[in-house]
Amino acid sequence: MTTLTMEKVTKQFGRNVIAVKDFDLKVKDQEFLVLLGPSGCGKTTAMRMVAGLEEVTSGQIFLGDRNITDLPPRKRNVSMIFQNYAVWPHMTVYENIAYALKLKNMDKQSIDLVVQKTSGMAKIDNLLERYPSQLSGGQQQRVAVARAIAVNPDIFLMDEPLSNLDAKLRVSMRTELKTIHHKAGATTVFVTHDQSEAMSMADRIVIMKDGEVVQIGTPDDVYHRSNSLFVADFIGTPPTNFLKVVIKKDQEGTHLKNAHLNLLLEPGTAKTLDGYSKEKLILGIRPENIILVNEEDASLSTSCLVTEPQGSHQIIAIQLDDKIIKIVAAADLKIKTGEDLHLNFKQETLRFFDPETTLALSD
């Protein structure tokens, strides 16, 4: 296992389409790194360049100290798990796993050993003589996993490996892939567009948009310290609520105001705005950080639009002008549609965004 370094990697298709632009990335040894972004953001292209399935237009890629930028896939010592499994239908499970080992001229006995070990890890050791057409989607994915482990690669690449599985299996496979990751101690790059998948699996998440990196950080970082409107909106279900406000300062302190809201910032929070000279601001608040309070403590009073019970909690929706704001509240709270609500915010969790640059004000 080893590190992966990408330096100013750019991929251009044709004359005008830039799929990945000046991509810089350092994946640490044994790290589980997730490339996350909406479809078409270049995350898969970035991964395919590491695998050698796409040529790099400019920039360098290193595995450890090895420059692999221009090597063919077979000389890179990477392994990959594909979205549609890409197991070979004309080979048995055993042959699928053994393919790479045979090409390495490993002897029959060692191959048997590796196949036994990896198929055991992937829990398909009882299916070795079957053909892929005789397996379920989940089992085929396990074959792909075993095949990937068997070659003992420097790095694992996983291209949306769970998105073809049904919802329940997908969630249980997350746990398994993570367990296998720990057992194999493998440096892993995992591509997905599913933010909850990314949050639950990643050591670090790289969020991409239009071929460029928007934010790199731990799941905690990107969730609680989103660096832009895009990230705050993309991460979390329901996503961050945004309120357009103006800044008013008086002897009481700093207020954030709009037609519905009058929020007096605590001195600590107000400090964040110190270097900010514009009047308008976008306030970002996570649904679970809006709290129900008494009327006299409220910064915002309105009525409940609907409630969406979720079992473990409930989501309360309110409407401010044409915007729906969502609040996560305890499940046992009895709230009816149309009921008056008095709300306040957990101030330490507020994020402020410049409406022009869409970037977060640094704290």
Added chain:
Amino acid sequence: MALAINTERRRKIGKQIVPYLLVLPVLFYYIAFWARPVVQQLVQSFTSLEGQFTLNNYIMVFTDLNFLPALRNTSIIVVFSVTLEFFIALLLALLINRKFPGSGIFLFLTMIPMALPAVAVGALWKTGLTTNGWINSLLTYLGILTEGGKIYWLAGSIWKLLALMIIIDAWQVIPSIMIILLAGLQNIPKETEEAGYVFGGNYFTVLRKITLPLLSSTIQTAVILRLIAAIQIWLIVIVIVGFSRMPVLVERIVYYHEEVPRLTISPAMASGYTIIVTIIVSIAALAYLWVSGAFRRKRKEV
């Protein structure tokens, strides 16, 4: 209760009958326009001019001086043209499937011979191969042949003619084989080949261990369909070298049926050759159905 079972049973029978009812119209057509003439031909091949049962027709065919040469020529054309055509078509299909810039135009160009009917192909090459034809003119123009020096393409041994025929046949049918193989290649998910590269394969290992095995059913279809068509080669043979110079099986049928229909032996020869060709083609067709799995009742699935 008994009534209920009865209706249940009737419904079941009704359900089983439906598929047969649906193929019935085709069956009628088949019997009227295909089976009837075939049976007629078969009967005729065992009937003497006087209307008696006889094996004489077949004896005449088998002792015909042209029979063995026709069988030999046909076999040579089938073996060599199908082999040549398959390999060139596969190379072209693999090349075009790589989708390089201009591959669309290249595909279009390679398809042109397929659009021409066999007679036109024959005529095109015939005008080229005559002593003052366009091939000699072109070679002279390019300076490969000296003025006045001509190549007599159509003169000489039967082997030269066979080679020419194989080349011309290949020229015409390579596109159709290529298009079948290309369709097959495009049905192979890109990722299965990419996985082959990632897990240690170079171009040839991926081709040998992944692409070709996945293409095998398409290859079977293309080769056997082509084989059947090659057994029935006749038109371009006649157009280019005429009757009887290079006998092939179907050419013999046409010869006795169209060229010399009034000879007393003609009906017997024509029907005899027809049945022999039919049997050979049927064997090839059965071989195709067998390898394509039509006789296997169950698939390899659980």
